[in-house]
Amino acid sequence: MTGGPAQPPAGPPSNGANNHWAIALMIGAGALVAATSLIAKALGNDWGDATGLHGFQVSAGRFLFGFCTVLAVLALMPKFRPGFQGADWRQHLLRSVCGWLGVTCMFTALALMPVAEATAISFLSPLVTMVLAALMLGEHIGLRKLLAAALAILGAGLILRPGTEAFQAAGLFALGAAFFMGVEAIFIKRLADREPA
Secondary structure (H helix, E strand, C coil), X not given: CCCCCCCCCCCCCCCHHHHHHHHHHHHHHXXXXXXXXXXXXXXXXXXXXXXXXXXXXXXXXXXXXXXXXXXXXXXXXHHHCCCCCCCCHHHHHHHHHHHHHHHXXXXXXXXXXXXXXXXXXXXXXXXXXXXXXXXXXXXXXXXXXXXXXXXXXXXHHHHHCCCXXXXXXCHHXXXXXXXXXXXXXXXXXXXXXXXXX
């Protein structure tokens, strides 16, 4: 028995190359989300516009085309086929439902309000994730995170303008998107700890 402190369990290696790769993937993901938002805005309607598509239709199309793409990749590249042994289907179902609700709320918000404002409000999803990570995963929230969260909430309040005639009810859809996407991130974290990506 040694007298030193207990060592934490070894995690995945962290180095500069991995960090740069992760940053590049996040930037790419952000660009794809922005492109998706612009396409959803172009397809969406403004409640009474009969030529546009409802948020449910746009999100259904997104998931249908995404599913077809995944099927094509799996058919053409069998080495990417995942194994389903031991999969936590309940967590996958909850993650999928939260993701679908989040995307549908976001696409509805995009159809009813300016893209920049809907996107800014939906950026509150990391705050939902942060709070739930502390409550459900036992993660620590420091003072800097709390201050950043307070500023983000203040910014969302300025965009929504509650209590004024300029209040944007459509912003509630963007808030719903932030909530559901934040909850989805918790399910993804739980699944990532037990199953390969």
